Amino acid sequence: MELTRARLRLYYGTLPFGPGKADLLEAIRDSGSISAAGRSMGMSYKRAWSLVEEMNAAFAEPLVASARGGAHGGGARLTRAGEEVLSAYRTILVKLIDHCAPEIAAIGARLRPGGVAEPDRPPADADTPQ
Amino acid sequence: MELTRARLRLYYGTLPFGPGKADLLEAIRDSGSISAAGRSMGMSYKRAWSLVEEMNAAFAEPLVASARGGAHGGGARLTRAGEEVLSAYRTILVKLIDHCAPEIAAIGARLRPGGVAEPDRPPADADTPQ
DNA sequence: GACGGTTATGTCCGAGAAAACATAACGACT
DNA sequence: AGTCGTTATGTTTTCTCGGACATAACCGTC
Incomplete structure (x- = not known):
C-alpha cells in the first residue's frame, strides 16, 4: 500500500502550524x-479569517497583508514573511518524503494488500478538503 | 521561538497512522x-482497544497480540511487525527533526519573540497527552 | 468453584470545533 | 451618492469525536 498523504503539524509553543494554514496561505497567494481562498478550499470565510488572524498575531510581522474597500472590495496578499514561511513548510514536507522513503515504504509494505475490507464505498469520494 | 512538538500523521489509503497510535504501541510494549497502556496515557480502554483493532485490521499481520483470561487476566504485547512499524515511525520523526532543522528554525525565527500575548496562563501546564 | 484483572463490545452523553447565519465597515469606481 | 465585493466580527446551531458507563467472556490462581 502506498502512502496517500502526510500531514505534519509543527508546534511552536502554543501556535500550531500545519497543513490547514499552509494550504490557506497558498490559496491566498494564488x-x-x-x-476566495476559503471558497476554493471549502472553508468558511470566518474560519479562514480566524486562521489568518492567529498567524498574524503569532508572527513578528504579519504573513498576510489585507486591505478592505477599494476597487474590488479589497483583498489580501502574502508578505515576504508569509512567502518564506510557506516555502519553508513545503520544503520540510518534500525533504520528509525524500529522506524517509525507506521507512515510509517499510510501513506500507506491512499493510494488508487491498486495504481493509470496507463494504461498498461510493467510489472516487473526493478528499475532504480540510 | 523553539519548536515544541511535531505531530506527523501518515495516511495509507484510509488508514491514518500518527502519534496517537505510535504512543499507544509504545505504551503497550512497555x-x-x-x-494499562490506556491508563498510562489518559486514554479510555475503549478507545485504546479500538485503535488496536483498527491497526490489526489494516495490517497484513496484527501489530498487537492479545490474550484474555489467565494469570493476571490476560495481556497484550507487540508482535515483531508491531515493533518494526513503531520503530520505523520513530525513525521518521528523528530524521525529520534532524534533516529539516534549518527550515524548522527558519519558521521559528520569524515568530514573535515572547509568543503571542496570552493573559496570565497557569504556568507549566503539562502537554495534553493525546 | 469463586475471584480478579483483562480483553472485547455496545450504548449514551457531553464538550469542543466547525459551519451557518447575521451585520457592519470600508473605499475605489461609476 | 450608490454599488459591490471584500474584510472584520459576533451569535447560534450542528456535528463529530471521545469519554463515561455498562456488560459479558475468558482463564490462571487460590
Missing part, C-alpha cells in the same frame, strides 16, 4: 483574497 | 496490557 487568489489574492481571503474569501 | 506495560504489557492494553488497559
Whole structure:
C-alpha cells in the first residue's frame, strides 16, 4: 500500500502550524483574497479569517497583508514573511518524503494488500478538503 | 521561538497512522496490557482497544497480540511487525527533526519573540497527552 | 468453584470545533 | 451618492469525536 498523504503539524509553543494554514496561505497567494481562498478550499470565510488572524498575531510581522474597500472590495496578499514561511513548510514536507522513503515504504509494505475490507464505498469520494 | 512538538500523521489509503497510535504501541510494549497502556496515557480502554483493532485490521499481520483470561487476566504485547512499524515511525520523526532543522528554525525565527500575548496562563501546564 | 484483572463490545452523553447565519465597515469606481 | 465585493466580527446551531458507563467472556490462581 502506498502512502496517500502526510500531514505534519509543527508546534511552536502554543501556535500550531500545519497543513490547514499552509494550504490557506497558498490559496491566498494564488487568489489574492481571503474569501476566495476559503471558497476554493471549502472553508468558511470566518474560519479562514480566524486562521489568518492567529498567524498574524503569532508572527513578528504579519504573513498576510489585507486591505478592505477599494476597487474590488479589497483583498489580501502574502508578505515576504508569509512567502518564506510557506516555502519553508513545503520544503520540510518534500525533504520528509525524500529522506524517509525507506521507512515510509517499510510501513506500507506491512499493510494488508487491498486495504481493509470496507463494504461498498461510493467510489472516487473526493478528499475532504480540510 | 523553539519548536515544541511535531505531530506527523501518515495516511495509507484510509488508514491514518500518527502519534496517537505510535504512543499507544509504545505504551503497550512497555506495560504489557492494553488497559494499562490506556491508563498510562489518559486514554479510555475503549478507545485504546479500538485503535488496536483498527491497526490489526489494516495490517497484513496484527501489530498487537492479545490474550484474555489467565494469570493476571490476560495481556497484550507487540508482535515483531508491531515493533518494526513503531520503530520505523520513530525513525521518521528523528530524521525529520534532524534533516529539516534549518527550515524548522527558519519558521521559528520569524515568530514573535515572547509568543503571542496570552493573559496570565497557569504556568507549566503539562502537554495534553493525546 | 469463586475471584480478579483483562480483553472485547455496545450504548449514551457531553464538550469542543466547525459551519451557518447575521451585520457592519470600508473605499475605489461609476 | 450608490454599488459591490471584500474584510472584520459576533451569535447560534450542528456535528463529530471521545469519554463515561455498562456488560459479558475468558482463564490462571487460590
